[in-house]
Amino acid sequence: MDRADVVHENFKRRVATGDFPEGSAPDGPLSDDEALAVFRAQCLSRNLDRRSRKMQAAGQGYYTIGSSGHEGMASVAGALRPTDMAFLHYRDGAFQTRRSAQVPGVDAVRDMLMSFATSRDDPMSGGRHKVLGSKALMIPPQTSTIASHLPKAVGAAYAIGLGKRCRPEHAVLEDDGIVLCSFGDASANHSTAQGAINAACWSAYQSAPMPLLFVCEDNGIGISTRTPKGWIAANFSQKPGLKYFHADGLNMFETYRVAQEAQDYVRKTRKPAFLHLGVVRLYGHAGSDVQQAYLPKSVFEGWEAQDPLLHSARLLIEKGVLDASAVQAIYDETEAECARVAEEIAGLPRLQTAQDVMASLIPPARPNAKRNGPSLAQRAEVFGSDFEQMKTPQPMSRLINWALTDLMLEYGELVAMGEDIGAKGGVYGVTQKLQNRFGAHRVIDTLLDEQSILGLAIGLAHNGFVPIPEIQFLAYLHNAEDQLRGEAATLPFFSNGQFSNPMVLRIAGLGYQKGFGGHFHNDNSLAVLRDIPGIVIACPSRGDDAARMMREAVRLAREEQRVVVFVEPIALYPMRDLLEEKDGMWMTPYPAPEDRIALGEVGVHGEGPLAILTYGNGRYLSTQAAARLAQEGVATRVIDMRWLAPLPVEGILKALDGAEKVLVVDECRQTGSQSEALMAMLHEQSDLPHARIAAEDSFIATGPAYAATIPSADSIATAARALWADQGR
Incomplete structure (x- = not known):
């Protein structure tokens, strides 16, 4: 028999016979009415779990990771406000069913069953994925990447305090609100969880407001790996800056009392707390998980004997809130409701086409995004001595700095964050003076943890800010790429466009630093970014383009999310x-603040029949090669893609009009580089002969050989000559 049916039959039999597990008394501030509401939410969650398995068996459902055993989270939901943003563990169905009853107009049973069935009417994901979440309930949807939601919960909590200091136009979190983030005991061991909790403590230790309640639901096992007894308490009870609470998650009264104490501490002190909740796991990890294969029967039967619903029934009966027949009536009523609604939605339409699925990859534009251009006098005051230098040619780093200054002056919701970007002004001076101009609350020196930097950005965006995080070097992104792939990029997709976390992520990267740092500081691979659906990748090659593109990047984030x-x-x-x-030919004056380069707009330099299609350092080197070729009578045009994703196909093809041959120059590696996509595009959509030159499939060396594996002006010129002279192509 399915263990869900075993637990179901055991509950009915033991309630009828009065065979309840022993436990502590029903003490605490949980009122009779709230106790009834919590118990109903627990019964709904339990029967939704069981129904999901029956739907899957009938080919009508696709999700069976249940919340059974974790029903104590209904008491946690009751202790919080429904306006407190909650980033939930995937076993928190009981939290969502309780919160659903707190917000008018929300039907937890129908909403969750439509999600199980992947109905396109699912109000959260539109049928794309089973995710706990609801816009009305302030529960952003979560994917199942382990612990990846903790960094953004830290960011969202930080955003509450920051929002009081500089209120963003589209703020949603209350000034005295808190953020809840729940996860399992196994997830607590993940580096992402450890880093996020450390970041919260690091901030609180310095008295930065951090109204965040971590809830660790400790059922003692992660899929098949047991958690050492006492490990969670030993790991988290003594952390500096983190207040530790513990509750028996099987006792709805104790859980409510301790959750009240924990949320009250967080709300009053604006410091983080850790609520350690003891629970059990029923049914195994998921419907496909046969726990009998790796656990002795005595273990999971022991968990089943401690069924939280049996404990809740005992407590309600002891307190005189219900009798056994009333307990059974509520359970049967919720079971019947789940069965009835599941039958009603079984035939609802699901997504069918690629267009249907992809419709929410790009979030909807934000309505009424105001523009508040500063006056000339304001700009002169903020820029100071830099203001007089704007008409003289400058290198890229300074023009990006000025573009950021203008943008932060115009939009008060822009906040920059990263390692060393404040007092130091960044490793390469790009953010110099920004902290003096706008304050440490808008130019934030973070701890050295890329996951926390991106999590801070995602969380700030949840409260209406437009973050501009910086990753110090491209190679360092790999420590945190899941925050982009698994969190930022997927949020609009899994919420059907209802939630978004816009940002402009600045990364110093690519190769050609002379003899410095090897592959850690010369990372010539963008492959990890290029295949993330929905994101925009920009890569400027000269200072004036960088300033104009930065303005478009901020517009895309701010107005189009x-x-x-x-x-x-x-x-x-x-x-x-x-x-x-000393020819100064790669410097330009600062473009007027209103000038920008639109997404997809490529740059064309020259009109020759030999086109060199490139980006970034490739444009610089190709321009040098083009000058040499011109002396040999070979006229070229250098096409700067500027935008790497989405690939500006229309702009590239238009720029190739009149060309006779195309050389693709790519500073990234041959495997996984832009050149692969460009060669395929040229093959499919153009009759022009084409060739490519790209970097070797190698890391970059330190010292004199730093450029040995990447294209040079000489190698580009050589490849161009060969292509131009090849009469057979």
Whole structure:
């Protein structure tokens, strides 16, 4: 027999016979009415779990990771406000069923069953995935990546305090609100969880407001791996800056009391707390998990004997709130409701086409995004001595700095954060003076943890800010790429566009730093970014383009709620000269603040029949190669893609009009590079002969050989000559 049916029959039999597990008394502030509401939510969650398995068996449902054994979370939901944002563990169905009853117009049973059935009428994901979540309930949807939601919960909690200091136009979190983040005991061991909790403690230790309640639901096992007894308490009870609470999650009264104490502490002190909730796991990890294969029968039968619903029934009867028949009536009523609604929704339509599925990859534009351009006098005051230098040619790093200054001056909801970006002004000086101009609350020096930086950005976006996080080097992104892939990029997809976390992620990257740092600081691979659906990737090659593109990137984030990755070629930050020493040809004056380069707009330099299609450092080197080729009578046009994702196909094809041959120049590696997509596009959509030159499939060395594996002006010129001379192509 399915263990869900075993637990179901055991509950009915033991309530009828009065065979309840022993436990503590029903003490605490939980009122009779709230106790009834919590118990009903627990019964709904239990029967939704059981119904999901029956739906799957009938081919009508697709989700069976249940919440049974974790029904104590209904008491936690009752102790909080429904306006407190909650980032939930995937076993928190009881939290959602209780909160659903607190918000008028929400039907927990229908909503969750439509999600189980992947109905396109599912009010959260529109049939894309089974996720706990609801816009009305302030529960952003979560994927199942282990612990990946903790960093953004830290960011959202920080955003509450920051919102009081500089209120964003689209703020949603209350000034005295708190954020809840729940997870399992196994997830607590993940580096993401450890980093996020450390970041919360690090902030609180410095008296930064951090109204965050962590809830660890400790059932003692992660799929098949047992958690050492006492490990969670030993790990988290003595952390500096983190207040520890413990409750028996099987006792709805105790859980409510301790959750009240914990949320009261967080709400009053604006410091984080850790609620350690003892629970049990029923049914195994998921419907496909046969726990009999790896656990002695005595273990899971012991958990089943401690069924939280049996404990709740005992407590309600002892307190005189219900008798056994009333307990059974509520359970039967919720079971019948789940069965009835499941039958009603069985035939509802599901997503069918690729277009249906992809409709929410890009979030809807934000309505009424106001523009508040500063006056000339305001700009002069903020820029100070820099203001007089704007008409003289400058390198890229300074023009990006000025673009950020103008944007932060215009939009008070822009907040920058990253390692060393404040007092130091960044490793390469790109953010110099920004903290002096706008304060430490808008230019935030973070701890050295990329997951926490991106989590801070995602969380701030949940409260209406437009974050501009910085990853110090492209290679360092790999420590945190799941925050982009599994969280930021998926949020609009899994919420059907109801939630979004726009940002402009600045990354100093790519190769060509002379002899510095090897592959840690010369990372010429963008493959990890290119295949993330929905994000925009920008890569400027000269200072004037960088300023204009940064303005478009902020517009995309602010008005269209997009996630934009702005890759800044480190080697071009200080570049002044192009063809010979002190010619100053790679510097430009600062473009007027209203000038920008639109998404998909490519740059074309020259009109020759030999087109060189490139980006970033490739444009700089190709421009040098083009000058040499011109001396040989070969006229070229250098096409700068500027935007790497989505690939600006229309702009590229238009720029190729009149060309006769195309050389693709890619500073990234041959495998997984932009050049692969460009060659495929040219093959499919153009008759022009084409070839490519890309970096070797190698890491970059330190020292004199730093450029040995990547294209150079010489190798580009050589490849161009060969392509132009090839009469057979």
